[in-house]
Amino acid sequence: MNAPAGIKPGAQPGAPPAAPRRPARLPADREFLPAALEILETPPSPARIYLLLLICSFVVVAVAWAFFGRIDIIAIAQGKIQSTGRVKLVQPVETGKVRAVLAQNGKRVSEGEVLVELDDRDLRAEETALATGLAALKGEMRRRSASLALARARSVDAP
Numbered sequence: 001m002n003a004p005a006g007i008k009p010g011a012q013p014g015a016p017p018a019a020p021r022r023p024a025r026l027p028a029d030r031e032f033l034p035a036a037l038e039i040l041e042t043p044p045s046p047a048r049i050y051l052l053l054l055i056c057s058f059v060v061v062a063v064a065w066a067f068f069g070r071i072d073i074i075a076i077a078q079g080k081i082q083s084t085g086r087v088k089l090v091q092p093v094e095t096g097k098v099r100a101v102l103a104q105n106g107k108r109v110s111e112g113e114v115l116v117e118l119d120d121r122d123l124r125a126e127e128t129a130l131a132t133g134l135a136a137l138k139g140e141m142r143r144r145s146a147s148l149a150l151a152r153a154r155s156v157d158a159p
Contacts, residue, residue, distance in 0.1 A: 096122060 025033075030041050096118040103115040 094118070094123070096120070 025041060030038050033041060098116055099119040100117040101115070102117065103109055103113075109115060
């Protein structure tokens with residue numbers, strides 16, 4: 001059976017005709033083609049493809065991060081904080097530098113439990129200075145007592 005004119009043997013009737021195949025060209029042959037054909041014939045650069053894939057992957061990561069990630073919202077403003085419940089005043093008997101905070105946020109504490117340790121180096125230095133001053137005053141008191149006793153003894157013996 002002969003195929004009708006214009007249809008290749010083995011092709012189905014009613015199907016669009018197959019596009020003609022272009023002959024494979026060497027890279028050196030592409031340089032001599034007209035500009036439009038050279039653009040169509042030259043394969044894309046792998047660097048451009050990798051760059052496009054990199055940009056697409058950054059977009060996918062950014063969209064995934066925006067969907068699954070959490071961002072803390074921080075607002076800074078001036079104002080006054082007022083509590084709505086009972087207020088307890090917490091203040092030290094003696095002020096100083098904090099060495100350690102033993103209580104954690106949200107933890108319940110009992111009466112008498114140590115919450116904060118203060119740095120006592122300044123107080124120890126002050127205690128040493130006061131002890132030295134006290135020893136000096138006691139020595140001065142003994143000296144003056146001895147001086148008074150000597151003055152009394154001389155005044156009794158004098159006539």
